[in-house]
Amino acid sequence: MVDVQDQPIGIFYSSKLYEVQKYLSISNHQYTALLVGMTKSTFYKLSPEYQQIILNAALAGAKFQRKMNSDQAATQIAEFKKHGVEVIEQIDQKPFKDAAFDEVAKFYIDQYGDKLVKGISAQVAE
Structure with missing residues (x-):
């Protein structure tokens, strides 16, 4: 029998699954990013200068989000370990x-x- 559940690290943390689960494998099999969305018609109504500002801001936001997610995951994983969870971080x-x-x-x-x-x-x- 295999007894598993599949949740992002943040859900594992916020749901306090570390209180009842002994093991956590960090597989990095999925990454859910926040998206910046705009219709093409709206985007193309903007001047090229404003289009570039939006594209640059979206790229900067993506880099910020990735760094924030990485830092937050590291903090949460350390917390899991304090609660006795065996965290398996190196998966091929x-x-x-x-x-x-x-x-x-x-x-x-x-x-x-x-x-x-x-x-x-x-x-x-x-």
């Missing part, structure tokens, strides 16, 4: 990526072209 992700990447990439490339996949791969590499 390669077998999972090898099993899924080609199929997922093909799906997106077939529908949207390779620009999206290349962009995501570049972000993941950072």
Whole structure:
């Protein structure tokens, strides 16, 4: 039998699952980012100068969010350890990526072209 649950670190923390769960594996199999959204028609009504301001702000916000999330996760993981949770932080992700990447990439490339996949791969590499 396998007894698992799948939650982001923040939910594990806010729900106090560390009080009842002995183990936590940090798989980093998913990252949920906050999005900046605007319709194309609204964006293209803006001057090129304002478009660039919005794009620059979105990139700066993304970097800030990633840093904040990383710092917060580190603080929360330390708290889990204080409560006796065995945290497994080194998981070999390669077998999972090898099993899924080609199929997922093909799906997106077939529908949207390779620009999206290349962009995501570049972000993941950072």
